Each structure stands twice: as structure tokens, then as C-alpha cells.
Amino acid sequence: MPIIKKGEWVSDEWISVDDETDLPVEGDVLVSLTRYQENAAALTARAGKLGVRLEASEPPEAIADVVGSFDLITVDFPAFKDGRGYSYARLLRERFGYTGELRAVGNVLRDQLSLMWRCGFDAFHVNQSITPEVFAESIGELSIAYQPTGVTKDTVMNARHK
Amino acid sequence: MYRYDQFDHKLVTERVNQFRGQVSRRMSGEMTEDEFKPLRLMNGVYLQLHAYMLRVAVPYGTLSSVQMHKLADIATKYDKGYGHFTTRQNLQYNWPALEDLPKILDELAEVEMHAIQTSGNCIRNVTADQYAGAAADEIDDPRIWSEIIRQWSTFHPEFTFLPRKFKFAVTGCSNDRAAIRVHDIGIELVRGKDGDVAFDIHVGGGQGRTPMIAKLIGEAISREDLLAYLEATLRVYNMSGRRDHLYKSRIKILVHDIGAEEMKRLVEEEFALVKKQGVLQLPQEEVDRIRAYFAAPDFETLDAECPELDAAMASNKRFAAWVNTNTAQHKQAGYTIANISLKPIGGVAGDASDAQMHVVADVAEKYSFSEIRVTHEQNLVLAHVKKSDLLALWETLEANGMGTPNLGLITDQIVCPGLDYCALANARSIPIGQEITERFADLDRQHNIGELKLKISGCINACGHHHVGHIGILGVDKKGTEYYQVTLGGSADEITSVGKIVGRAFTEHEIVDAIETIVEVYLDLRESPDERFLDAYRRVGIAPFKEKLYADN
Ligand code: HEM
Ligand code: SF4
Numbered sequence: 001m002p003i004i005k006k007g008e009w010v011s012d013e014w015i016s017v018d019d020e021t022d023l024p025v026e027g028d029v030l031v032s033l034t035r036y037q038e039n040a041a042a043l044t045a046r047a048g049k050l051g052v053r054l055e056a057s058e059p060p061e062a063i064a065d066v067v068g069s070f071d072l073i074t075v076d077f078p079a080f081k082d083g084r085g086y087s088y089a090r091l092l093r094e095r096f097g098y099t100g101e102l103r104a105v106g107n108v109l110r111d112q113l114s115l116m117w118r119c120g121f122d123a124f125h126v127n128q129s130i131t132p133e134v135f136a137e138s139i140g141e142l143s144i145a146y147q148p149t150g151v152t153k154d155t156v157m158n159a160r161h162k
Numbered sequence: 163m164y165r166y167d168q169f170d171h172k173l174v175t176e177r178v179n180q181f182r183g184q185v186s187r188r189m190s191g192e193m194t195e196d197e198f199k200p201l202r203l204m205n206g207v208y209l210q211l212h213a214y215m216l217r218v219a220v221p222y223g224t225l226s227s228v229q230m231h232k233l234a235d236i237a238t239k240y241d242k243g244y245g246h247f248t249t250r251q252n253l254q255y256n257w258p259a260l261e262d263l264p265k266i267l268d269e270l271a272e273v274e275m276h277a278i279q280t281s282g283n284c285i286r287n288v289t290a291d292q293y294a295g296a297a298a299d300e301i302d303d304p305r306i307w308s309e310i311i312r313q314w315s316t317f318h319p320e321f322t323f324l325p326r327k328f329k330f331a332v333t334g335c336s337n338d339r340a341a342i343r344v345h346d347i348g349i350e351l352v353r354g355k356d357g358d359v360a361f362d363i364h365v366g367g368g369q370g371r372t373p374m375i376a377k378l379i380g381e382a383i384s385r386e387d388l389l390a391y392l393e394a395t396l397r398v399y400n401m402s403g404r405r406d407h408l409y410k411s412r413i414k415i416l417v418h419d420i421g422a423e424e425m426k427r428l429v430e431e432e433f434a435l436v437k438k439q440g441v442l443q444l445p446q447e448e449v450d451r452i453r454a455y456f457a458a459p460d461f462e463t464l465d466a467e468c469p470e471l472d473a474a475m476a477s478n479k480r481f482a483a484w485v486n487t488n489t490a491q492h493k494q495a496g497y498t499i500a501n502i503s504l505k506p507i508g509g510v511a512g513d514a515s516d517a518q519m520h521v522v523a524d525v526a527e528k529y530s531f532s533e534i535r536v537t538h539e540q541n542l543v544l545a546h547v548k549k550s551d552l553l554a555l556w557e558t559l560e561a562n563g564m565g566t567p568n569l570g571l572i573t574d575q576i577v578c579p580g581l582d583y584c585a586l587a588n589a590r591s592i593p594i595g596q597e598i599t600e601r602f603a604d605l606d607r608q609h610n611i612g613e614l615k616l617k618i619s620g621c622i623n624a625c626g627h628h629h630v631g632h633i634g635i636l637g638v639d640k641k642g643t644e645y646y647q648v649t650l651g652g653s654a655d656e657i658t659s660v661g662k663i664v665g666r667a668f669t670e671h672e673i674v675d676a677i678e679t680i681v682e683v684y685l686d687l688r689e690s691p692d693e694r695f696l697d698a699y700r701r702v703g704i705a706p707f708k709e710k711l712y713a714d715n
Contacts, residue, residue, distance in 0.1 A: 059401055081200060081283065083323025087400050090320055094439060111184060111201055118319040129192070141180040144169055146313045148441040149320060156169040156313070161447050 004135050005101065005123040014051055014072060030072060033058050044069050051101075060088045060096065067098040075121070077106035086119045093120035093150050113138045120150030163224050163533055164309050164455045166274045173317070174276050181205045182264040189261075204284060204322070206277025207263060210583050216255045216263065217280040218270060222290035222308040222332070223251030223536040227523040230534055232273045234519035240266055245519065247504060247512040249576055249627060250329070251289045251536040252280055256583060284322050285315035285396070288330045291339045292537040295456060296545040298493040300334035301351045302359045303456050307388070308332045310444065310452060311349075314389050321396050325403035326411035328396070329368075331538075341538055341654035343367045343376045344630055346413045347395065354382045361388055365395060365425065366417030369624035373660045374414040377422035379429055385449060387433075390442040394433035402428070459531040459546055464496025468549035481556055483605060484567035489552070498549050500530070502542040502559055503566040503574060507603045508596050511577040512540035514564075521562045529555050539576055539615075541569065571608040572616055572681070573599040576627045580620030580637060581644070587620035589637025589644035589670075594618060597674050602681075611681055614695045615653075630654035632696045633680060634661045635673065646673040650680070650707060651699045662704055665712055676711055683710050 003010050016030045023029055023046070030051035036043060043050055051072030054060060063070070073092060075085040085104065092098040103123035104116045110130055117139050124135075146156050166174070181201070188198040202208075206217040218233070225233075233253055237245045240262050241255045248254055258266060270276055280287050288311050290304040291297065311330055315321070321328070331345040342348025344367045354360030360382040367376030383391045402420075404410045417425045436442060475482035490499040502522065504512050514522070522542060526534045529551045530544035537543055542564075547555060559565040568574045575598070578584070580591030595618050602608055617631030621638075628634030634649035646668050649661030668676045681695075683706055688698045699707075 080197070081323055082405055083283075083321070083325075084401055084405075086320040086323065087397050095435060109197060111197075112323075115319040115322055141183075142173060142176050142317060144172060145319075146173075146316055147318055149318075156173075157445070157448055159169060160167070160451065161445060 002128065003103070003123055003125055004130065004132060005103075007132055007135055007139070009132060010123075014049075016053070028071070030074065033062060037062070040066070040069075053105075054085075054088060056082050056084050056106075059084075060092050064091075064096045067092065067096045067100075070098070071100045072103060073098065073100065074103045074105045074125075077104060077108060077112075080107040080109050080112055082107075086115065089116070089119040089121050090150055110134060110138050114141060118145060118150050163226060164221070164305070164452065170313075171274075174271050174274070174278075177205075177276065177278060177317070178264065178267045178271050181267060185260065185264055200282055200323070203282035204279060205263075205267070206280035207260075208281060210256065210579075210585060212583070213257050214260055214263070215583075216258045216266060216277055217248070217250075218253045218255070218275060218277050219280045219287040220252050220275075220536050221312050222288055222294070222305050223292055223538075224294075224305060225534045225536065226273075227527040227532040227534070229273045229275055230519050230523035230526070232269065232275070234516040234523070236266055236269055237516040237519065244513055244515045246510075246579075247514060247536050247540050247542070249538050249540060249625065250280070250287060251292075251538055252287060253536070256579075278316060281327070282322075283324045283326050283328075285318060285324075285328045285330065288312050288315070288332060289340055289345075289538055290332045291334050292535040292543045293339060293490060293499055293545065294334055294535075295458065296492050296494075296497075296499050297335065297337075298491050299337050301353060302334055303453075304332040304334040304340070304349075304351060305456050306449065306453050307349065307351065307361070309455075310388070310449070311392065314392070318396075321400060324396070324400055325405045326408075326413075328399075328413065336656055338654075338656040338658075341627075341630065341658075343656075343658035344369055344373070344627075344654055345376065347392070348376050352382055354384055358385060360384055361391075363391060363395070365429075366414040366422075367658075368412050368414040369627060369629050370412070371409055371622040371624075372414065372418075373624070373629040374418060375658050375660070376414075377417060377425070379422065379426045385446070386443045387437060389444050390436045391429070391433050393442055394436045395429050397436075398425070398428045398432055458494075459533075461494045461497060461546070462548070464494075464548065464550075466495040468496065471549045471552055474553040478553075480560075480565075480567060480605070481553060483609060484556055484565060485552060487567050487571060487609070488569040489547075492546065494546070496549055497546055498552065500544045500547045500552065500555060501537070501569045502544065502564050503568055504541050504564065505568060505574045505599065506563050506566050507573060507599045509563075509599070510592050511575050511595055514542075518562055518564060521558065521564070525555055525558055539574065541574070567605065568608060570613045570615070572602050572611055572614045573608060574615075575599070576615075576617040576631070578619045578626035580618075580626075584620060584625075586623060587637065588622075588639035589620050589646065591618045591620040591626060591635075591637060594635065594637075594646065594670065594673060598677055601674050601678060610691070611685065612691065612694055614681070616677070617652075627654065628652070629660045630658065631661060632699070633677065635677075638667055640667070644670055646670065648673075648676060648680070650704055651696065653696055664704060665708055679711055680707055683707050 028049035348364040363380030364376035535543035577595040581587040619626035652661030
């Protein structure tokens with residue numbers, strides 16, 4: 001499945017490694033939270049970038065103090081109706097100060113993109129039907145927001161009381 | 163009342179266009195029904211037994227005459243000539259066609275209305291005390307705070323896929339007319355230590371199959387912290403609420419499972435962190451801006467007494483009865499609050515025809531500053547009527563089937579759509595309600611019985627609030643036959659209680675007699691005509707009712 005990052009197709013250079021497989025010597029690796037927690041020192045010391053996968057049942061408090069170790073965090077949406085990942089994104093961005101790539105994976109659909117974007121996701125694992133054009137259209141449907149969240153600092157409230 | 167500024171306008175228009183796109187993606191097959199469902203729900207579109215249903219938001223139940231005329235026109239043009247006012251203070255159309263929906267939404271947007279967040283697992287339209295801005299007993303106008311909550315919760319990106327739907331209600335005073343303790347969050351305006359308006363936050367109430375009374379979690383939260391506190395509460399729920407089972411996903415289950423103390427601890431911990439970030443502080447200028455929209459209308463200086471009214475009451479018994487039951491005390495001398503009953507004998511609770519909606523819009527324009535309220539008990543309110551205009555108002559209402567003097571009486575029922583419309587129903591609700599109103603049609607008898615809140619749901623989802631009816635009726639299904647279970651002693655005011663089941667359920671042929679028996683027992687044992695049904699029940703308990711109802715077994 002393709003990835004759209006900041007509105008453009010990007011190719012996925014990350015090597016997603018499951019918990020049973022040995023780490024490759026080179027390259028950027030994406031590991032589970034469990035694997036990270038068991039091998040944090042070795043993983044951080046390794047050459048190449050590090051990414052971590054959060055499942056919907058893994059709130060990001062577990063990595064609050066170490067978000068700087070990661071260049072990629074993926075948050076899984078097992079079903080589009082499962083909205084926990086929206087809160088996780090806001091905590092990572094707004095509270096823990098994470099600035100790397102934040103990627104939504106799983107059941108990521110067109111009509112959820114703008115909500116995810118507004119919560120701080122900047123990359124999306126999407127199906128073929130979502131092109132950068134569709135992405136731009138979806139993100140642009142609502143041009144202003146009532147709430148300050150994620151990347152949205154231009155709120156109705158600020159515009160009113162400029 | 164609140165008027166959109168350029169930003170509100172823009173958002174609603176953009177939202178209609180967004181939904182138009184979604185409808186066309188559904189119609190072209192690009193989107194599955196499963197993917198479309200949460201999107202249409204967030205735009206107020208349900209699939210019922212026979213057709214789609216559109217639920218139009220009436221924020222905190224407040225409408226202008228212009229909006230009411232528009233609702234009537236839509237009923238004529240796209241529905242079967244009527245609409246249904248609901249317990250969420252909204253309006254429902256039962257027969258719109260899918261392809262007409264974007265057009266209806268366009269027409270609504272012309273008068274600053276929409277169907278946003280009237281269903282789906284998001285923060286629903288906020289409800290409030292229907293006497294807001296008129297009641298003598300309020301600390302502050304709940305509409306101001308409801309509007310602030312409406313804006314904060316509208317298209318909130320974090321809280322659009324909550325574990326389950328989420329309902330707010332706000333009351334401006336300790337006399338609770340908004341049933342706040344059976345909402346996910348119920349807010350009561352109080353005075354804080356500094357004398358400013360502050361907010362008591364009750365969390366985790368609800369009805370459905372597990373009725374729960376909300377717990378007081380946040381006490382006297384200040385104005386600037388209100389939104390931060392709500393955001394913290396919703397985040398705790400979004401991250402910790404159960405998602406494995408439809409009936410276990412409301413916040414009431416979370417509060418019940420972890421306990422009110424633990425809930426309070428989690429919310430306060432999160433609140434401290436949200437507050438530290440500082441971006442959600444509610445500025446005084448914004449409160450002032452919104453408050454200005456709800457400024458009191460230009461009242462005339464009048465005497466509290468109105469001899470014309472007294473004379474009219476003396477010469478017209480039905481009118482006098484209407485004044486006694488259907489009006490409430492106004493804070494301004496010479497004015498009164500008039501309740502329009504949508505519960506004619508033999509009618510469908512909450513239904514209004516297009517013609518009736520036009521009449522209400524007209525009388526509101528003539529007598530009440532062009533403003534109308536919808537109540538959670540499925541009636542309408544004109545909040546600011548001069549006492550000297552009451553007779554003329556009532557005569558017009560009466561001529562159009564809306565002058566029934568039964569507010570708060572046994573025929574003023576909440577009734578869910580039931581098996582006549584609803585795919586989840588076990589039993590019919592509407593015909594049972596109609597039969598009961600016919601049995602108790604005699605006005606003197608109703609007035610003699612006094613305040614008695616009867617509420618009917620066609621299944622355990624409790625859309626008809628039966629748990630909190632003084633008398634509740636619940637439709638149950640036994641081997642394909644409709645039965646009705648009766649509960650007694652429920653209440654949704656400041657002393658909220660959940661009714662107790664009186665005994666085995668009744669058939670559709672027995673239920674009306676059973677209700678009559680309950681009423682007779684009450685009349686026999688009340689200490690005086692001033693002792694309401696609920697008070698008498700609380701004094702004597704369920705035994706005398708049970709005894710009489712099941713005497714033959
Ligand atoms: C006809 C289609 C309807 C369907 C399929 C439906 C479905 C449901 C369901 C499943 C619940 C239980 C939710 C839960 O416990 O989590 C519920 C509760 C409720 N519904 Fe409905 N409903 C319908 C119509 C209405 C109408 C017309 C109203 C009036 C506005 C209404 C107002 C409510 C209220 C007030 C509750 C209970 C309070 C609560 O716990 O949220 N519903 N409904
Ligand atoms: S209470 Fe049951 S029957 Fe009545 S409207 Fe709700 S879901 Fe339908």
C-alpha cells in the first residue's frame with residue numbers, strides 16, 4: 001500500500017521487523033513497542049533510523065520521555081470506528097513534543113484523513129484510490145477549525161479576537 | 163439568539179458540500195454502506211424500518227420564527243407534511259429520500275441550521291433548560307454555555323470516533339428541567355467562590371439498558387477552565403472507554419467500572435496537563451461576544467398583575483386550566499412563559515404538521531420576540547409572552563390543535579417512535595400512548611390527578627425515557643407477542659431516580675387498565691391533593707400498587 005506524506009506519494013524505505021526476526025545490520029527499522037522496550041539500548045545505539053509501531057491498545061505514555069529516539073511512529077487504526085489513535089496523535093505532538101513522522105496505518109479511509117491530519121498525523125498508509133489529489137481535496141474540505149489541535153493553530157476563536 | 167458569524171457560516175456550508183460528496187461517493191458505489199454509515203450518521207441520517215430519517219439539530223432547543231417556517235416548508239416539500247420534535251430538542255423527518263438530503267441540508271443552511279452531530283459516536287447536539295433567559299430561578303443563561311460547548315465540540319477531530327455517542331445537557335439553576343443527571347455529561351451552573359458563574363460537571367448518567375445517575379466529578383469549575391475540563395474528560399473516555407461491546411461503551415459504564423473516585427482522579431490528572439498547555443483557555447472576550455447574542459429582549463415595563471387575564475380566566479374554564487398548567491413564572495413583571503403542548507388527546511407525542519409549525523412561527527413573531535424553544539419533553543415554549551396577550555395566543559393555539567391544557571399531566575407523555583417506525587422496537591409505543599390519553603381525556607380528572615410524568619419506550623434502549631417516568635412503560639417481546647412492563651417512581655429532575663419494576667408485564671389489552679389502577683391507588687392513598695404522585699410513591703413505596711395490580715393472582 002502506498003504512503004502519502006505531507007500530501008505527496010513517498011516510497012517506504014523502512015524495514016518493518018517483527019518480534020521474532022533478527023534485526024538487519026543496516027537500514028532504518030520499525031519495531032513493535034514491546035521489542036523497543038526490551039531492547040531500547042541496542043536499538044538506539046544501532047546505525048540507521050528507528051521507528052516504533054503503536055497498536056490501538058498501546059497509549060503513547062510508554063514512550064513519552066523518549067520520543068526523540070524515533071524518526072517514525074506509526075499508530076494503528078484496527079477499524080476506522082476505533083478513535084483512540086486520534087488522542088494518541090495529539091498527545092505525541094502536543095504534549096510529548098514529537099516532531100518526526102507520525103503515520104496512520106490500518107483502516108485509514110478518505111473521510112477520516114482530515115481528522116487525522118488535524119490531530120497531528122502527517123503520513124498515511126492508504127489504499128490506491130487515495131491519490132495526492134484526493135488527499136488534498138479531503139484535507140481542504142473544512143478550511144477552519146473551532147478547536148486548537150495538532151497542527152491547527154488558526155482557530156475560529158483566534159480569528160475572531162485578533 | 164445566536165447568529166452565525168462569517169466563520170460559522172463558512173463551516174456549515176463547507177460541511178454541506180463535504181456531505182454532498184459523501185452521498186455521491188455512496189451512490190456511485192465507491193463507498194460501502196458500512197463506510198458510509200458513520201458519515202451519514204454524523205450528518206443526522208438514520209436508516210429506519212421503512213425509510214431514511216433525518217434529524218435536524220436545534221442547538222439547545224432554540225429556534226427563530228424564520229427557522230420554524232423553514233422546517234415547515236421542508237416538511238411540505240420533502241416529507242409527508244409533518245415533523246417530529248424529539249427528546250433531544252431536535253426535529254426529525256421520517257420520510258426524506260436519500261437523493262434529496264443534500265438539498266434539504268442546503269435549505270437548512272439558508273436559515274443557519276444543519277444536522278451535524280445529531281447521531282453517530284460523537285458529541286451530540288447540546289440540550290438545555292427550555293426556560294433559559296426567562297426563568298426567575300436561573301444563575302446564568304445556559305444557552306451561552308451551551309453555544310460555547312457546541313462550537314468546541316463541532317467537528318472536534320479527536321472526538322469524532324468515540325466509543326459511543328455522547329450527550330451533554332446544561333441547566334442554569336438547581337431546579338433541573340434538562341434532566342442533566344441522565345446524560346453522559348450534565349452541567350449545572352453554580353456560583354463559584356469569587357461569585358462568578360462556575361460549573362458543576364456530572365459525568366456518567368444515561369438510560370438505555372443500564373440506567374445510571376451521573377456522578378458529580380468536577381465541582382465549581384471556573385469559566386476559563388470549562389473547555390479544558392471537558393476536553394480532559396472526553397480524552398479519558400476516548401482512551402479508556404470500552405469498545406468491545408455496543409452496550410458497554412457509554413461513559414456511564416466506564417465510570418461505573420472504575421468508580422467515581424478513580425474517574426475523578428483520572429480526569430483531574432489529565433485536566434492539569436491540558437491546562438498547563440494553556441491553548442484551551444476560554445477567554446472572557448469570547449464569552450462576552452456570545453453573551454451579547456442572548457441579551458434579554460426589550461421588555462416593556464408592566465405591572466405584575468394583569469386584570470384582563472384574571473377576567474378572561476374567570477370566564478373561560480379551559481383557558482384558565484391552560485394558564486394554570488401551561489405557563490410558568492417569568493423573571494420580568496407582566497410576562498409569563500407559555501408552553502405549547504404537542505400532546506393533544508389521541509395525537510402522536512411531539513408531532514407537528516407543517517401548518518402547525520407555521521402557526522407557531524407566527525404567534526412567536528407576534529407575541530414572543532420571534533423565538534421558540536423545543537423541550538426535552540417534546541413540547542414547545544414561547545419564553546416571553548405578555549400576560550395580556552395570553553388569551554389571544556391561546557385562542558390561536560386552540561384553534562390549531564395546540565391549546566391542550568395538559569403540561570406535566572398524565573396525557574403529556576414522552577413516547578418513542580416504537581414499532582411504527584423503529585427497527586429495534588419490541589412493541590408499539592405510539593398507539594399505547596394514544597389509548598392512555600383517550601382514557602384520561604377528561605380534563606377535570608387529569609387536573610385532579612395533578613403532576614404525573616408518564617414515559618413510554620418501545621424497547622430497552624429507552625429513547626422514551628421510561629426509566630425516569632413517574633410511571634414508565636417499556637415494550638418487551640415475549641415469544642413474538644408485545645408486552646408492556648411498568649416501572650414506578652422514576653424521575654429526571656434534581657432528585658433523579660430510576661423507576662422500579664412493579665411486577666409481571668401486561669398485554670396490550672391490559673396495559674391501559676393497569677395504568678388506571680395505579681392512578682386510582684394513588685388517588686386513594688395521597689394525603690392531600692398537593693401530594694404529587696411521585697411524592698406519594700416515595701412515601702409509601704411500591705407495595706400498595708403491586709397489591710392492587712396483581713390482586714387476582
Ligand atoms: C427510530 C430510530 C431510533 C433508533 C434506532 C434509536 C436507537 C437508540 C439506541 C440503540 C439507544 C441506546 C443507546 C445506548 O444505550 O448506548 C438509544 C437511546 C436513546 N435514544 Fe434513540 N433511537 C431512535 C429514535 C430516537 C428518537 C426519536 C429519540 C428522541 C429524540 C431518541 C432519543 C434517545 C434517547 C434520549 C436515548 C436514551 C438516553 C441515552 O442513554 O442516551 N431516539 N436510541
Ligand atoms: S426505545 Fe427502542 S423502540 Fe423506541 S425508538 Fe428507541 S430503539 Fe426504537
